[in-house]
Each structure stands twice: as structure tokens, then as C-alpha cells.
Amino acid sequence: MKTVLLTSLSADHDPDAVSSIERVLRDSADDLRVLALADTAIGACLACGNCNAAGRCVLRDEMTEILPEIASCDLLVLATSIVFGVHHPLLKLAVDRLMPLGGGRFAVRHGEMHHAPRHPKRFALVGIGLLEASAAPGEADTFERLIGRHAINLACSDHVAVVVRGDADAKGAVRSGLARLGVDR
Amino acid sequence: MNVVLFVGSPRATSNTRSMAAFLSARLAERDIQPIVLDAKRPTLDEAFVTRSIDAIRDADALVLMAPVYLDLPPHVALSWMHAIRERREGLGEASPSVYAISHSGYFEPIHKDVSIEAIRHFVRRMGWGWNGALRFGGTSPIDGKPLEEAGPFSAKVRPALVRLADLIAKRRPIPIDLARAASRRPIPLPTRWIVWLMNAYLRSVSKRATQR
Numbered sequence: 001m002k003t004v005l006l007t008s009l010s011a012d013h014d015p016d017a018v019s020s021i022e023r024v025l026r027d028s029a030d031d032l033r034v035l036a037l038a039d040t041a042i043g044a045c046l047a048c049g050n051c052n053a054a055g056r057c058v059l060r061d062e063m064t065e066i067l068p069e070i071a072s073c074d075l076l077v078l079a080t081s082i083v084f085g086v087h088h089p090l091l092k093l094a095v096d097r098l099m100p101l102g103g104g105r106f107a108v109r110h111g112e113m114h115h116a117p118r119h120p121k122r123f124a125l126v127g128i129g130l131l132e133a134s135a136a137p138g139e140a141d142t143f144e145r146l147i148g149r150h151a152i153n154l155a156c157s158d159h160v161a162v163v164v165r166g167d168a169d170a171k172g173a174v175r176s177g178l179a180r181l182g183v184d185r
Numbered sequence: 186m187n188v189v190l191f192v193g194s195p196r197a198t199s200n201t202r203s204m205a206a207f208l209s210a211r212l213a214e215r216d217i218q219p220i221v222l223d224a225k226r227p228t229l230d231e232a233f234v235t236r237s238i239d240a241i242r243d244a245d246a247l248v249l250m251a252p253v254y255l256d257l258p259p260h261v262a263l264s265w266m267h268a269i270r271e272r273r274e275g276l277g278e279a280s281p282s283v284y285a286i287s288h289s290g291y292f293e294p295i296h297k298d299v300s301i302e303a304i305r306h307f308v309r310r311m312g313w314g315w316n317g318a319l320r321f322g323g324t325s326p327i328d329g330k331p332l333e334e335a336g337p338f339s340a341k342v343r344p345a346l347v348r349l350a351d352l353i354a355k356r357r358p359i360p361i362d363l364a365r366a367a368s369r370r371p372i373p374l375p376t377r378w379i380v381w382l383m384n385a386y387l388r389s390v391s392k393r394a395t396q397r
Contacts, residue, residue, distance in 0.1 A: 044227030044260050047196040047252075084306040086257055086299065089264040096254050105387060106380045113291050113376050136309045142302045149256040149299050 001183060003029035004070050007079035008090035010038035013130055017170035021079055021128055024174045028183055033069050035062060037090045044093055051100035055118055063097045071101060071119040075126060075183060076156075078147075082129040082163070085142025101154060110152050122157035124181050125150060128174060131165045140165070188212060188219040188353060189244040189281070191237070193251035193262025195227035198329025201250050204286060204321075204342060207332040208248065211350035219248075224261045234268045238275045246353050247281040247313070252324075253289040253300045266307045273311060283308045284349065284359060285318035288342075290325030292379060294368035297322075316352075317359030319345055319367040338371050 005025055009018045026032055035042075043059040050058045057064050070076055080091040087095060102115030127147035131140055144161040151159035162177035164170045178184040190208060194201040205221055212219050220240045224233065241247060251258035258266075269276075285304045287297040297320040308315050321342050332339040332346075345367040352359060372379060 044195065045254065046227055047194070047254070047259070083263075083267060084303045084310065086263070086303040086306075089260055089267050092257060092260045092263045095257070096260050098255060106383050108377055108380050111376065112293050112295065113380055134310075136306055138302075139306055142299060142306060145302070146256055146299045149296075153255055 001029050001075060002031045002069075002073045003033070003075040003077060004066060004073045005032065005034045005077045005079060006037065006066075006091060006094045007034065007077075008037045008088040008094075009079050009081065009130065010036070012038075013081055014167070014170070017130060017164060020171035021174050024171055024178065025077060028178055029075070033066060033073075035066050035094065037094055042093060042097065045096035045099065052102070052104050052115070055100060055103070057097060057100050059097070063094055067097070067100060070098070070123070072121050073123045075181075076123050076154075077126045077128060078150075079128040080130070082131050082135060082139055082143050085135075085139035086146050095150075098154065109155060112152070114153060114155070117155040122155060124183070125154065125156040125159040126174075126177060126181065127159070127161045128177070129161070129163050130170075131163055133166055186217050186246070186354070186356075187244045188217050188246045188248070189240045190219050190221045190248045191250060191262075191265065192221060192223040192225075193249065193258050193265060194224065195259055195261050196252075196329070199225075199252075200288065200324045200327045200329060201252055201286075203327055203329055203332050203335070203339075204288070204346060205250055207343065208346045208350060211347050212353065215350060215354040217350075217354060220244075224265060227259075227261055229261060229264045229268060234265070234272065237265065237269060238272055241269070241281060242276050242279045244279065244281040245356070246284065246316075248284045248286065248349075248353070249304055250286040251300070251304075253287055253291075253297055256296070256299045257303060258287070258300055263303070266304070270307065270310060280313055282314040282316045282356065282358075284316045284353065286321070287318060288321035288324045290323065292322040292370040292372075292376065294320045294322060297368075316357070317364060319349065319359065319364060321345070321367055323371040341367060341369055341371050
């Protein structure tokens with residue numbers, strides 16, 4: 001199984017949680033590509049629209065290189081600390097750059113207007129969010145809704161949101177999330 | 186009354202900026218000269234954050250305006266929220282009432298819901314007051330033009346912003362009828378038809394380009 005992990009988690013977060021998340025993914029993937037955004041500078045989306053028109057991002061960096069891998073993967077994993085119920089801005093930097101996955105035409109999915117996917121392969125989406133101790137009520141629910149919305153927007157085959165609270169067992173939570181998708185080993 | 190408008194779009198021709206200009210003009214008609222914090226770029230710089238902190242410190246109302254890129258405000262807007270929270274000590278006793286505006290080319294309001302939720306969580310974390318949100322769909326054809334020149338695609342936006350200016354001046358929250366009116370699609374056609382029309386238009390544009 002080909003897996004791509006986009007992560008804004010770093011050693012500044014709970015190092016045990018971060019390493020166990022990656023270990024679980026390594027165990028379940030034949031081929032794991034990781035883009036660690038805390039260590040890799042990527043450019044921010046310019047909103048120039050070239051991706052819609054020409055299917056290509058005008059920026060040239062590691063995100064541009066990993067996009068074809070995402071387009072052909074089985075599993076895309078987004079790992080982040082949850083801030084205001086959603087991605088850390090560092091992960092959002094990469095998520096904004098996923099727009100070339102959508103084509104220049106439109107389609108109806110779930111009764112809503114969306115960009116038609118540019119690539120034939122459908123991947124499953126896993127969102128892993130570490131919930132801050134100071135998180136407000138409802139932030140975990142928002143994160144789950146966000147991953148559900150991403151799954152519709154990116155035309156994913158399936159999705160699961162894993163929220164890791166405080167010092168909960170990150171490894172177990174991610175494993176059970178993958179099991180829900182039927183991709184755990 | 187001190188009003189701050191945050192424009193959280195990285196685009197050069199930004200519909201968010203068009204909305205901010207229209208709202209600023211309506212506020213000026215009510216003797217309110219808002220401070221416009223326009224991100225303008227895809228990433229934040231320190232000077233912009235400092236200017237934002239200075240402006241918000243004295244603000245009675247803050248209007249947070251951003252487009253939706255993949256279900257959320259763009260990176261620059263999320264970063265700004267993050268930076269403001271990180272530097273909240275610098276805000277002193279600031280406690281603006283917050284209005285949010287979220288918009289995208291997609292017609293359905295559901296595309297904006299998570300974006301609004303994120304802004305609401307930010308406001309809650311800051312301990313500020315929440316005065317509601319407006320969701321606008323089908324805004325792409327505005328294409329950065331002044332709203333007065335944007336025809337039917339700004340037809341729902343303009344009256345909603347006029348009412349919003351009134352509400353800000355009176356320090357009142359957005360009523361449910363306005364939130365609903367704003368989120369109605371600008372073209373009253375079923376989604377399937379809109380998608381068919383958009384694709385037909387895009388095909389004709391690409392055919393003309395090929396013939397040239």
C-alpha cells in the first residue's frame with residue numbers, strides 16, 4: 001500500500017505521539033513518503049489559478065514533487081496539532097497546494113458542486129489531530145467534520161478522522177483509525 | 186467607533202478585497218472609518234502582525250473576511266489567527282465583537298461551514314464576542330472587480346453588506362434572516378444545471394483558445 005504522510009507535527013509536540021504515529025504508518029505501508037513540514041520549507045499557494053487552467057502548480061518545491069505521489073497513492077495521511085478545530089497553519093500550507101488534484105471542470109458529488117478530479121486513482125484520507133489540552137469544546141468535532149469535507153472535496157474513496165486527546169495512546173488511536181478503513185496490518 | 190476589517194486573501198485580484206472596499210464605503214457613509222488590514226500576500230510578515238495587534242487593541246468591532254480554499258480560510262488567514270493568539274498579551278483589554286465573512290466560488294453554503302467554525306473557535310479562544318457570520322457562494326466571477334460592476338454575482342453580496350454596515354454601526358449581531366439571505370445562491374438553478382452551464386462555458390473558452 002502506497003501511503004503519503006503530510007505532517008506539521010514535530011518534536012515540539014509530544015515526541016512519543018509523533019514517533020508512534022509514523023511507526024504505525026510504516027508498519028501498514030509498503031511504500032511511505034513523508035513530507036515533514038516543520039523541516040521542509042514549501043511555498044504558499046499564490047491563488048494564481050494555474051492549477052485549474054493548466055493542471056500544474058507554478059511553484060517548484062518539494063510539494064510539487066510529492067503531488068504526483070499523492071495522485072497515485074492509496075492512502076493520504078494529514079497529521080497536525082488541532083488549532084481552532086482545524087489544521088495547524090503549517091499543514092494548511094500543504095493542503096492549499098493540493099488544489100492541482102482538482103481538474104478545470106466541475107462535477108456534482110454528494111449533491112454539491114466540486115471540481116472534477118484530475119486523476120483516476122481514488123485514495124483514502126486519514127486525518128490525525130493532536131488535541132491541545134486548552135482546546136475549546138467542539139474543536140474535536142470540527143476537526144472530524146473538516147476531514148469529512150476534505151474527503152468529499154478531494155473525491156476520496158473513504159476517510160477517517162483520528163483525534164488524539166492529551167496523553168491518550170496515539171499509537172492505538174491511529175491503529176484503530178486504520179482498522180476502520182481496513183488498511184491496518 | 187473603531188472598526189477593523191481583516192482581508193485574509195493572498196490573491197492579487199481578490200474578491201475579499203472587493204467586499205472589504207464595498208463595506209468600508211458603507212461604513213464611511215455611517216461616519217465610521219475602518220482600518221483595513223489587507224494580508225495581500227500568501228504569507229504573513231511580522232510588521233503586518235504588529236500592525237494588526239495595534240489596530241485590534243482599540244477595536245470595537247472586527248470583521249474577519251476570507252475566501253475558502255479547500256474547506257478553510259487560506260494559509261495566510263489561518264496563520265494570522267494563530268499569530269494573533271500567540272501575541273494576545275499585546276492586545277491588552279481588547280475585546281472586539283467579531284463578524285465573519287466567508288465566501289467561495291461554490292454555490293452551496295455547506296462549503297463555508299467548517300471555515301466559519303474555525304473562525305468561531307478562534308474568537309472563543311480569544312474571549313471575544315461573536316456577532317455571527319455571512320456566507321457568500323458563487324463569488325468567483327466577481328474576479329476582483331468593484332462589487333457595483335460585478336453584476337448578478339454580487340447581487341446577494343451588496344445588500345447583505347449594506348445591512349452588515351448598519352448592524353456594525355448599531356453594535357448588533359447578524360440576524361438569522363440576513364445570514365440565510367446572504368447564503369442563497371446567486372443564480373436560482375439546481376446544482377446539476379449550474380455545473381452543466383459552467384462546464385459548457387469552460388469548453389467554449391478552451392475551444393476558442395485552441396482556434397486562436
